[in-house]
Structure formats: structure tokens, C-alpha cells
Amino acid sequence: MNKQSVFIAFLTSVVMVAGYHAVSAQQQDRMVRLSEIEIEPAYLDEYKAILVEESAASVKLEPGVIAIFPMYQKETPTSVRILEIYASKTAYQQHLKTSHFQKYKTTTLKMVKSLKLVDMESIDAATMPVIFKKMNENER
């Protein structure tokens, strides 16, 4: 091995370590939340339509909104759970000010019996790209 290859190998490892820390810092900024929302039965279909419109808009229009994944419990369809992932707390704060979120919030206020915003930490950030790549592949 000559001096040049050693230097290149060293530079490569520096870049890799820097890249890892950059990704880690990015992951540390990230905000994960699981919202638990109970909906008035009479409003359920209307609520879901408004929610879907808002979450689709958020994900498409806001780079800082990484995921909004709404679900309901099979046994209790009025129990809605939303997995939300934001690039940072700042991105989340900006999301709250958007017109699509404001529209969602004001139009669904009367439909929501209770709301619990549960802040989460993801346990395995490293595997996320693999996990969600498969989501895409399965959609085709």
C-alpha cells in the first residue's frame, strides 16, 4: 500500500464517520408521535375523509413532514391512531400553522371526543430505510 492509498482510505473513513454522525444528528432531531383520537361515531366517515385529505396534503407539500400514517382499531373503529414523524420540532411547529392543518383542526373539532398526543422515540432508526423501502415496493 502506498501513501496515496492510505490517505484516500483515511479520508474515506473520515467522510463515513462524518456521514454517520450527520445521519444520527438528523435522526435525533426527528420527532415521532403516536396520536390517540376517539371519534364521535356519527362523524366517523366524515372525520376519516377530512383526515385523509389533510395527511396526504401534509406529506406531499411539507418536506419536514416525513410521515402521517392514520389507522383505526378493527374492533373499535372510532379509535383512531396516527403515527406521525416530523424532521424536527421546528418542522412540526410549521406544520401546525399550515392552512391544510388548520382546516383539519377547525372542521374536526366537534367530531373528536378525546385526543392524546403521545411522544415517542423510535428504537431502531438504522433499519428505517429498509422498512419503508418495502412499503413502496409493495404498493406497486
Add this chain to the structure above:
Amino acid sequence: MNKQSVFIAFLTSVVMVAGYHAVSAQQQDRMVRLSEIEIEPAYLDEYKAILVEESAASVKLEPGVIAIFPMYQKETPTSVRILEIYASKTAYQQHLKTSHFQKYKTTTLKMVKSLKLVDMESIDAATMPVIFKKMNENER
């Protein structure tokens, strides 16, 4: 427009409709679950390490495992929540028989205070590809 273009346009729309139904059927087969797991505090770090190893292996090795996304509640770190998405109930049943899952199950049995497997339905299947594409982009 000549007869050939009309025919091609017709064929294209048939393929698109068939594709949509194929995707819809695929989405209908899909199984979504939110697991709620309470962990004995003394075992928390050990449990998380075993869980991460198993979920990473499942996602990488099993095409039918679309996502296993483990999280814990910030305020109560012993409260673990796992979002699980399987291509079908069959894929889920096969997952239960794998050596990595069996290893996870047997080694963590003593660590789990309670386990609740909550079957879910996703509300907005159409936006999923967009949502999870951003997960990938944000990881780079």
C-alpha cells in the same frame, strides 16, 4: 384518431384498472397491527437490543414482512409500541415460525409484563408510497 390509437388507449385503460384492482386487493390482504408491550424495567435495555435484532432480520429476510417499526413512549420508556405491517395473514403466520422470531419470543418472555396485539386498518392506503418514500430520503 385512428383505430389503432383508440385500441391502444383502450388496452391502456384496461391495464390501469386491472393494476388498480390488483393494488387494492394487495392492500386488502395486508395486515396492520399495533402491539402494546409493557417491559420489566430491569430488562429494558436487553429487551430493546433483542427486539431491534429480530425486527431488522424480519424486514430484511422476509418479503412478506413489510414493516416492523418499534418505538417507546418518551414519558414511560417501558411502554413499547410496535407498528407491524405484513403483506398478508399468511406472511404473518410464516413470520411466527421463523427462527429469528422464535428466538425473540423465547428470550424475551420473562421480560414482558403485558402484551396487547391490536389489529388495525390503515385509513389512507393510497398515500403510503409517498409517506414512506420520504422516510428513505430523510435517512440519506
